[in-house]
Amino acid sequence: xxxxxxxxxxxxxxxxxxxxxxxxxxxxxxxxxxxxxxxxxxxxxxxxxxxxxxxxxxxxxxxxxxxxxxxxxxxxxxxxxxxxxxxxxxxxxxxxxxxxxxxxxxxxxxxxxxxxxxxxxxxxxxxxxxxxxxxxxxxxxxxxxxxxxxxxxxxxxxxxxxxxxxxxxxxxxxxxxxxxxxxxxxxxxxxxxxxxxxxxxxxxxxxxxxxxxxxxxxxxxxxxxxxxxxxxxxxxxxxxxxxxxxxxxxxxxxxxxxxxxxxxxxxxxxxxxxxxxxxxxxxxxxxxxxxxxxxxxxxxxxxxxxxxxxxxxxxxxxxxxxxxxxxxxxxxxxxxxxxxxxxxxxxxxxxxxxxxxxxxxxxxxxxxxxxxxxxxxxxxxxxxxxxxxxxxxxxxxxxxxxxxxxxxxxxxxxxxxxxxxxxxxxxxxxxxxxxxxxxxxxxxxxxxxxxxxxxxxxxxxxxxxxxxxxxxxxxxxxxxxxxxxxxxxxxxxxxxxxxxxxxxxxxxxxxxxxxxxxxxxxxxxxxxxxxxxxxxxxxxxxxxxxxxxxxxxxxxxxxxxxxxxxxxxxxxxxxxxxxxxxxxxxxxxxxxxxxxxxxxxxxxxxxxxxxxxxxxxxxxxxxxxxxxxxxxxxxxxxxxxxxxxxxxxxxxxxxxxxxxxxxxxxxxxxxxxxxxxxxxxxxxxxxxxxxxxxxxxxxxxxxxxxxxxxxxxxxxxxxx
Numbered sequence: 001x002x003x004x005x006x007x008x009x010x011x012x013x014x015x016x017x018x019x020x021x022x023x024x025x026x027x028x029x030x031x032x033x034x035x036x037x038x039x040x041x042x043x044x045x046x047x048x049x050x051x052x053x054x055x056x057x058x059x060x061x062x063x064x065x066x067x068x069x070x071x072x073x074x075x076x077x078x079x080x081x082x083x084x085x086x087x088x089x090x091x092x093x094x095x096x097x098x099x100x101x102x103x104x105x106x107x108x109x110x111x112x113x114x115x116x117x118x119x120x121x122x123x124x125x126x127x128x129x130x131x132x133x134x135x136x137x138x139x140x141x142x143x144x145x146x147x148x149x150x151x152x153x154x155x156x157x158x159x160x161x162x163x164x165x166x167x168x169x170x171x172x173x174x175x176x177x178x179x180x181x182x183x184x185x186x187x188x189x190x191x192x193x194x195x196x197x198x199x200x201x202x203x204x205x206x207x208x209x210x211x212x213x214x215x216x217x218x219x220x221x222x223x224x225x226x227x228x229x230x231x232x233x234x235x236x237x238x239x240x241x242x243x244x245x246x247x248x249x250x251x252x253x254x255x256x257x258x259x260x261x262x263x264x265x266x267x268x269x270x271x272x273x274x275x276x277x278x279x280x281x282x283x284x285x286x287x288x289x290x291x292x293x294x295x296x297x298x299x300x301x302x303x304x305x306x307x308x309x310x311x312x313x314x315x316x317x318x319x320x321x322x323x324x325x326x327x328x329x330x331x332x333x334x335x336x337x338x339x340x341x342x343x344x345x346x347x348x349x350x351x352x353x354x355x356x357x358x359x360x361x362x363x364x365x366x367x368x369x370x371x372x373x374x375x376x377x378x379x380x381x382x383x384x385x386x387x388x389x390x391x392x393x394x395x396x397x398x399x400x401x402x403x404x405x406x407x408x409x410x411x412x413x414x415x416x417x418x419x420x421x422x423x424x425x426x427x428x429x430x431x432x433x434x435x436x437x438x439x440x441x442x443x444x445x446x447x448x449x450x451x452x453x454x455x456x457x458x459x460x461x462x463x464x465x466x467x468x469x470x471x472x473x474x475x476x477x478x479x480x481x482x483x484x485x486x487x488x489x490x491x492x493x494x495x496x497x498x499x500x501x502x503x504x505x506x507x508x509x510x511x512x513x514x515x516x517x518x519x520x521x522x523x524x525x526x527x528x529x530x531x532x533x534x535x536x537x538x539x540x541x542x543x544x545x546x547x548x549x550x551x552x553x554x555x556x557x558x559x560x561x562x563x564x565x566x567x568x569x570x571x572x573x574x575x576x577x578x579x580x581x582x583x584x585x586x587x588x589x590x591x592x593x594x595x596x597x598x599x600x601x602x603x604x605x606x607x608x609x610x611x612x613x614x615x616x617x618x619x620x621x622x623x624x625x626x627x628x629x630x631x632x633x634x635x636x637x638x639x640x641x642x643x644x645x646x647x648x649x650x651x652x653x654x655x656x657x658x659x660x661x662x663x664x665x666x667x668x669x670x671x672x673x674x675x676x677x678x679x680x681x682x683x684x685x686x687x688x689x690x691x692x693x694x695x696x697x698x699x700x701x702x703x704x705x706x707x708x709x710x711x712x713x714x715x716x717x718x719x720x
Contacts, residue, residue, distance in 0.1 A: 002014070002281060002348070004351070005017040007036035007037075007039075007040065008036050008037045008039075008040035008041075009040050009044070009352075009353035010036065010039065010040045010043065010350055010351070010352065010353070010358075011350065011351035011352075011355075012036075012349075012350050013281035013348070013349050013350065014281070015281040015282055015284075015285035015349070016281050016284065016285055016288075016349050016350060016367075019285050019288060019289060019292075020032075020035070020367065020370070023289065023292060024288070024292055024367070024370055024371055025370070027374060027377075028370065028373040028374065028377065028417075029373070029377065029418075030370070030373070030417065030418075034416075035370065035416070038415075038416035039366050039416065040353075042362065042366060042409070042412050042413065042416065043350075043352055043353075043358060043359075043362060044352075044353065045412070046359070046362055046405075046408075046409055046412070047352060047356075047358070047359050047362065049405060050343055050359045050361070050362065050405070051359075053343060053398075053401060053402050053405060054343060054344060054703070056401070057398055057703065057704060058703065060087060060088070060089050060434075061466075061467065061704070063087050064084075064087075064089070064467060064468070064470075065469070065470045067080070067083055068468065068470040068471045069470055072470075072471075072472070075471075077573070077576075077577070080576070081573065081576060084437075084576070089399075089434060089437075090437055090438065090572075090576075091399070091400060091438050091441055093440055093441065094440075094441065094444060096499065097444055097447060097500065097501075098447075098500060098501030099443060099447045099448075099450045099500055099501055099502060099505055099506060100447060100448055100505075101422060101425055101448060101449055101450060101451050101505060101506065102422065103387040103388050103389050103423075104387055104389060104425065104451055104505065104506070105335050105385050105386060105387045105389065106387075107266040107267050107331075107334075107335040108267065108335070108451050108452070108506060108507050109504055109505055109506070110236055110504070111236045111237060111266050111535075112235065112236070112237075112266075112530060112535035112536065112552050112555075112557040112558070113237055113263070113264065113265070113266040113267075113535075113536060113548075113549055113552045114264055114265050114266065114536065114537065114538075114539045114544070114545040114548040114549055114552075115265065115266070115267045115268065115269065115507075115509060115536040115537065115538050115539070116129040116132055116265045116267075116268040116269070116334065116538070116539055116540075116541075116542070116545055117268070117269045117271055117275065117339075117512065117538050117540075118268065118269070118270060118271060118275065119271055119275040119276045119615055119616050120270045120271055120272050120276060120287045120290050120291055120338070121276045121277075121278065121283065121286050121287050121290065121615070123290050123293070123299060123301045124301045124303065124312065126270055126290055126294060126299070127294075127299060127300075127301055127312050127313065127314060128312075128542055129265065129268040129270070129334060129542065130268060130294060130314055130315075130333045130334050130336065131314065131315045131332075131333060131334075131542070132264055132265035132268070132334055132542035132545050132546075133263065133264065133265055133266065133315070133331060133332060133333050133334040134240075134261055134262070134263060134264060134315075134318070134332065135261065135262055135264040135265075135542055135543070135545060135546030135549070136259050136260075136261055136546065137171055137174070137259065137260040137261065137262050137546060137550075138167050138168075138171065138249065138258075138259045138260065139259075139543075139546075140519075140543045140546040140547050141167045141170055141171070141547075142155060142163060142164065142167050143155060143543070144519040144520070144543065144547070145517075145518065145519055145520040146170070146519050146520050146523055146547065147163060147166050147167060147170065148520075149163075153166050159248070161252065164249065164252070165252075168249075168253060168257070169187070171257075171260045172185070172186045172187040173187075174260070174550060174553070175241070175260065177553065177554065178232070178234040178239060178550075178553040179211055179213075179216050179232045179234055179239070180211075180212045181201055181209040181210065181211060181212060182209055182210050182211070182212050183203070183207070183209045184201075184203045184207065184209045186201070188203045188204070189201050189202065189203060189254075189255040189257075190202050190203065190204065190254050190255055191255055191256070192227060192230050192241060192243060192255060193224060193225050193226065193227065194217075194220050194224040194225075194227055194230075194323075195224065195225075197217075197323045197324060197325075198210060198211075198214055198217060198323075199211055199214075199217040199230060199232075211232075215233075216232050216233055216234060217230075217231075217232060217323050218231040218232060218233050218238065218320070218322065218323060218328070219231040219320035219321050219322045219323055219328055220320065220321055220323075221319075221320060221321065222243075227243060228242065228243050228244060229241070229242050229243070229320070230243070231320050231330075234553050235552055235553055235555075235556050235557070237262070237263050237549065237552055237553060238262075238263040238330060239260060239261065239262050239263065239553075240260070240261040240262075241257055241260055242257065242258050242259045242260070242261060243255070243256045243257055243258065244256060244258040262546050262549045262550070263330075263549065264542070264545040264546045264548075264549040265334045265539070265542065265545040266334065266335065266536070267334055267335045267336070267337060267507070267536065268334040268335070268336050268337070269336075269337045269338075269339050269393055269427075270290075270291060270294060270336055270337065270338050270339065271339045271616075272287050272291075272338065272339055272340055272341055272364055272368070273339050273340065273341045273342070273395050273631075274395070274459075274615070274616070274630040274631045274632055275615045275616030275630050276615035276616070277609050277613040277614065277615040277711070277715055278347075278615075279347070279613075279712045279715045279716050279719070280347070280348055280349060280716065280719070281347075281348065281349035283613070284347060284349045284363070285349075288367055288368070288371065291338055291368055291371050292371045292374070294314070294336060294384075295336075295371050295372055295374050295375050295384060296374050296381070297314050297381050297382030297383075298313075299313070299314065300312065300313045301313075314332075314333055314382055315332035315333055316332050316382070317329045317330060317331055317332045317382075318330045318331075318332050331386075333382065333384075335384065335385065335391070336384050336391070337391040337392065337393050337427060337452070338368045338372070338391065338392055338393070339392070339393035339394075339395060339427075340361055340364035340365055340368060340392055340393070340394060340395075341360045341361050341364055341395070342361055342394070342395045342396030342397065343359065343361050343396070343397065343402060343405070344396065344703060344704070344706060344708065344709075345359075345360045345361070345708050345709070345712065346358060346359055346360055347360040347363060349363065350363055361394075362409065365392065365406075365409055365410065365413055366413055366416070368392065369390055369392070369410075369413050369414075369417060369419075369424055370417060372384075372390040373417060373419075375390075376388055376390065376419070376423065388423070389423060389424075389425050389451075390419075390423055390424045390425065391425050391427065391451065391452075392410070392424060392425065392426055392427065393426075393427035393429065393452065393454075394406050394426055394427065394428060394429065395429040395431065395456070395459070396429065396431065396432060396459065396704075396706075397428065397429070397432065397435055397442070398432045398434040398435060398704070399432075399434040399435055399438050399441075399442065400438055400441040400442050400444070400445045401445075402435075403428060403435075403442045403443075403445040403446050404445040404446070406426060406446065407426070407445055407446040407448075407449065410424045410426065410449065421448070422448045422449045424449060425449050425450070425451040425452075426446050426449045426450055426451070426452070427450075427451060427452030427453070427454065427507070428442060428443065428446065428450060428452065428453050428454075429454055429456050429459075430442075430453050430454060430455050430456065430460070430489075430493050431454075431455070431456030431457075431458075431459035431460045431463070431632075432459065432460065432463045432704070433460070433463045433464055433467050433575075436460065436489055436492070436493075436575055437572055437575055437576060439453070439492065439493065439496045440496050440499070440500060443496065443497075443500045444500075447500075450502075450506055451505070451506045451507065452506055452507040452509060453493060453496075453497050453502065453506070453507070453508055453509065454493075454507070454508075454509035454510070454511070454536075454538075455489065455490055455493045455509070455510055455511055456511055456632065457481070457486065457489075457490070457511045458511065458512070458630075458632035458633055458635070458636060459632040459635060460489065461480055461481075461486075461636050462632060462635030462636045462639050462705050463635075463704060463705065464480075464485070464578075464579065465636070465639040465640060465643055465705065466639050466702075466704055466705030467704075468578045468580075469639070469642070469643055469646065469700060469705075470646070471578050471580060472578075472580045472581065472582075472647060473580060473581045473643060473644055473647040473649050474579060474580055474581060474640060474643050474644075475579050475580060475581050475582075475584070476581075476586075476590075476594055477594065477597070477598065477636065477637075477640055479579075480579050483577075483579040484574045484577060485574055485575055485576075485577050485578075485579050486579075487570075487574075488570045488571060488572075488574035488575045489570075489575050490510070490532065491532070491569075491570035492569070492570035492572070492575060493508065494508055494532055494533040494534060494561075494564060495564075495567075495569045495570050498533070498561055498564060498565050499565075503558065503561050503562075504558070507535055507536045508533065508534050508535055508536075509534055509535075509536045509537060509538070510529040510532065510534040510536075510537040510538070511537070511538055512538040512539070512540060512628065513525075513526055513538070513539055513540060513544060513548075514540070514627055514628045514633075515625065515626065515627055515628070516540040516541050516544060516618060516626065516628060517618075517625070517626050518625075519543070519544065519547055522544060522547065522548065523547060523550075523551075526548055526551060527551040527554065527555065529551070530551050530552055530554075530555035530557050530560070531555055531560070533557065533560055533561050533564045534557070535557045535558075535561075540628050581649075586649070591644075591649060591650055592654075592658070594640075594644075595641065595644075595650060595654065595655065595658045596622055596658060596662060597621070597622055598637040598640055598641050599637075599641070599655070599658045599659055599662045599692075599696075600621065600622045600662040600665060600666060601619060601621055601622075601627065601629060601633065601637055602634060602637040602638060602641075602692055602695065602696070603659070603662050603663055603666045603679070603688075603689075603692050604619035604620065604621075604629065604666045604669065605617070605619050605629040605630075605633065605634050606634065606688055606691050606692045606695065606711070607666060607670075607676075607677070607679060607688040607689075607692075609688075609711055609715065610687055610688040610691050610711065610714045610715050610718050611676070611677040611687065611688050611718055612675055612676075612677075613715065613719075615630065615631070616628065616629070616630040617629060620669050622662075622665070624669070631706075631707050631708065631711070634695070634707045634711075635705055635706065635707050638695040638696055638699050638702075638705070638707060639699055639705040641655060641696045641699065642696055642697075642699025642700055642705075643699075645696070645697075645699075646700060652697070655696060655697075656693070659689070659692060659693060659696070660680070660683060663679040663680045663683065663686075663689055664680045664681075666679065667679060667680050687714055687717055687718045688714070688718070690714065691710055691711065691714035694710050694714075695707055695710055695711075698710070
């Protein structure tokens, strides 16, 4: 039984009460009585509004379901669109406007680059992400499949000089593209030095070359005639050529270059939502304490490898001599956002005055902002926002009214914490259908604090299925991303963002690369994100951030955004076109293969979530290819199967047989995990297997098709 402390009508569990009073409040200038009384007032005011907004979702969904039932045989798109307008699902667009956030950091306003998303409950991952602002290009290339292992370039065993030379050659190609010389190539360099405030590149005994654009030379370390580091800039991103003739790699390089270090993860989202499993007070206290450590700059984690240990902590800023001889400093860490949960879930960490669980999004907003006061009011140490802002990503909002609710909530939190209006900035996840089709008005509802809009194609696909669940059977999962609605959705996010003046003020973001072991394909495909006009895109690891950073050296995003303003705008009618199976007739083999793939991925994720509390993990698919899975991917799989079940594409018996057969496969894939709890052969006693079954067979009744209510209930059961 939890121990509760009474605070102005709130019943606060001991882990949260102790953390706030003993660790968070000291140093903020906010006394406990002021905080708890104000927090209670916020809950009293906003919890009923939160509940009303959720009831509006349910009411709209019921009306849409009834319309599809009534029009199954005579569907007309014009009538469907008019119906959505009549019920307030699709709202009228207002006049043109531009967002107006103030005191926004340059990582958001002026730099384009990768964005990491990591689970806040894993301190090691969080520290790695914060430190991924800078990454070794040589390490990223050597250890991944970007460099093929053919012709003696295998990466197994110790250092392979053949592979090493190919990494060096790749790096020189990159330098030629990002910082070209007036004459010759970086491949031909035999030394780098600084003279008269310029970078000189010795190409041969009688040949000295210079940067084609001398403004790219920013600074150096060491002596001008023998620098150990050369700092360059391209498309507002920094890169560093490191020289050390005594280093193993540098000794084999004719110019002594031991590495090329790239400014990589400009921003990181520390995630309290889809990538974590936080179901009670203990879980939330861990999430909040890690955020506190990151904000204060004192989070540490002891890492043990091969019998030795070291302490990982946050990187200091990087110091250089500027080209003019003055001192300069660059941020050593990624600018951190904190992603709160959405409006749906409640949490037993705090109970309201009526004994009900607190809306988790309200709790997150108040406590994570309180923690961020340590950054806003810091006098020394490692800063997060040098501009004095707090950055919160808000997911899973449905339409302008829910964004307006978040805006009002943040107003109240600012008043409680005695902050200037719009100190708390918001990132709007464009990942629900009612937000996509009303994106302009969603941005308007928080125009004074918007610094980020991001397409979340995974949750967006799950919501697409649930919203139109009764319209008919959906297309194969792999086909969903090839149909017109998804391109229109992705394009409109950029179109609306530019129309609302986000350029130079905010991020327009794109989604995750979901196969972290396949960097070669990422390098071929993910350049499409900056080419789409997005100035940030999600990556799954620091290594991926370093590699993806090269794309932003190849694409000048601000210039491209200027060109995109005049293109033909994406059509909301395309976004509203439901991606159904239509006249396509599937064979029994195709149906079973789809079920096998969906069920295997679903089980592989759910069993770790429920039994181990792992909110995001690399789950081997049916072909043993590791895929990043979180609640958004689970939402797609569970809703897709539920849709096919409802429309008779498959049967309940067939799905259950697939669940049991794939559970054996997933158990086999996890035999090396000593903490793994097998689902087979005693399926009836497996908490995880029961959760997976409910996600499918109760999929139609889940609010908006979300997986959280069932996952939380079964995780709490497993913990008990």
